[in-house]
Amino acid sequence: MLITRRRFGALALASLVPAPVPAQTGNGWQPARPIRFVIAGGPGSGSDMTGRLVAHELARALRQTIVIENQPGAGGTIASDASAKSTPDGMTWTLLSSAAATQAAILKSQPFDVLKDLAYISTLSVYPIVLSVAADSPVKDLPDYIRRARAEPGKMTYTSVGIGSAYHFVGELLAGEANADLLHIPFRSGAGPLMDVLSGRVDMMIDSAAATLVQVRAGKLRALAVTSPARSEHFPGVPSLSEFYPKLQYESWLAIACAAKTPPEAIARINQEIKLVLADPKIDARLKEQGQRATYSTPEETRARMERDVARFRGIVASRHIERQ
Numbered sequence: 186m187l188i189t190r191r192r193f194g195a196l197a198l199a200s201l202v203p204a205p206v207p208a209q210t211g212n213g214w215q216p217a218r219p220i221r222f223v224i225a226g227g228p229g230s231g232s233d234m235t236g237r238l239v240a241h242e243l244a245r246a247l248r249q250t251i252v253i254e255n256q257p258g259a260g261g262t263i264a265s266d267a268s269a270k271s272t273p274d275g276m277t278w279t280l281l282s283s284a285a286a287t288q289a290a291i292l293k294s295q296p297f298d299v300l301k302d303l304a305y306i307s308t309l310s311v312y313p314i315v316l317s318v319a320a321d322s323p324v325k326d327l328p329d330y331i332r333r334a335r336a337e338p339g340k341m342t343y344t345s346v347g348i349g350s351a352y353h354f355v356g357e358l359l360a361g362e363a364n365a366d367l368l369h370i371p372f373r374s375g376a377g378p379l380m381d382v383l384s385g386r387v388d389m390m391i392d393s394a395a396a397t398l399v400q401v402r403a404g405k406l407r408a409l410a411v412t413s414p415a416r417s418e419h420f421p422g423v424p425s426l427s428e429f430y431p432k433l434q435y436e437s438w439l440a441i442a443c444a445a446k447t448p449p450e451a452i453a454r455i456n457q458e459i460k461l462v463l464a465d466p467k468i469d470a471r472l473k474e475q476g477q478r479a480t481y482s483t484p485e486e487t488r489a490r491m492e493r494d495v496a497r498f499r500g501i502v503a504s505r506h507i508e509r510q
Contacts, residue, residue: 187241214454236309279443303444305440326409338365342367343388352392363429383405410429
């Protein structure tokens with residue numbers, strides 16, 4: 186059974202009773218009560234859709250109800266804190282995004298330690314960040330954008346969903362590698378970045394593949410580059426940023442974590458079921474529709490990804506002289 190619970194505004198509940206599944210073999214850990222799954226994104230967001238898709242299958246596999254709580258805000262810190270301070274029994278999960286690493290880098294303090302207070306279970310998906318302009322923009326391609334920026338320092342702008350977001354950091358990396366003075370126009374969230382790019386008030390938008398793909402398909406945006414190591418099948422003909430600047434490779438991610446000191450057998454069982462879910466071609470196809478790629482990882486690999494990202498983003502904060510919040 187999958188249940189939705191919104192922690193803001195009125196309480197809304199919806200349930201789906203899964204079909205029976207055979208008893209599991211192998212690892213014997215079994216959740217003793219409904220699992221609480223905290224998602225930082227609001228209902229209908231990309232992370233919410235991914236979390237629900239996977240949770241539906243995990244509820245069947247674990248033969249236990251999963252209660253979804255949407256707790257957006259503070260760059261995912263609220264949702265992560267809920268898991269970090271929960272009972273370490275494997276029955277409270279958080280859907281983390283790469284924003285957890287950026288927040289650890291930009292914030293002076295947090296109510297928890299993202300590396301010490303969470304146990305990492307597995308990634309669910311990875312996806313590129315996309316640099317795009319309005320379809321009718323005079324900017325022809327990324328080299329043209331950089332040429333304009335070098336010719337008039339501080340004039341060429343880009344927007345993101347906020348200071349200290351992964352999108353902001355990609356812009357800072359680009360400015361450093363291209364030796365160009367770019368002006369960051371931050372928004373907290375929502376449709377602000379898109380509206381300003383479409384209106385011509387901002388030159389370029391840096392956002393997720395899912396958010397950009399919809400607008401590219403609608404003919405409103407034109408992608409200039411993706412941050413994945415190779416070109417993305419979702420953006421035919423669009424170069425990878427690393428083709429211009431080899432060091433600029435980055436993929437955002439979604440992962441499941443729980444409280445530190447959760448029993449290893451619980452983590453192993455959840456990880457095993459996630460691996461099976463992500464191997465399902467139907468799940469992979471659904472994630473591809475959202476511009477994502479199903480990506481399983483071991484608990485050790487998931488933690489290592491977080492550690493690398495935190496270290497990299499802290500390096501950007503220091504080298505680009507970004508004021509910590």
